[in-house]
Amino acid sequence: MLFSVFKARDRAEQALTQARTLQLESDLRIRERRAADEDFRQAMLTADIDTAEEAITRQRMAETQQLQVETKMQNMQMLLSLLQNPVQLGMAKR
16 A cells, blocks of 8 residues: 555656646747747848748747647646546546
């Protein structure tokens, strides 16, 4: 019994560490997208079409990566809620 308690605690710690990592990645993607937005704005003000196209490409890539991270975060939130409720965790295992 004691072993399963420690095992559950270790799983929860791993899940929290992964959730923190995903949150940091999400913040990074948001900053990348905002930087690309600003670069695009500046390029359009100076009529630098090549730079604007590059900025739009970076912006789209950051948005795609952000969506992937958000999906992972949603899955992580479901896992954390299961770990908090032993009854749900037992039902999910079945």
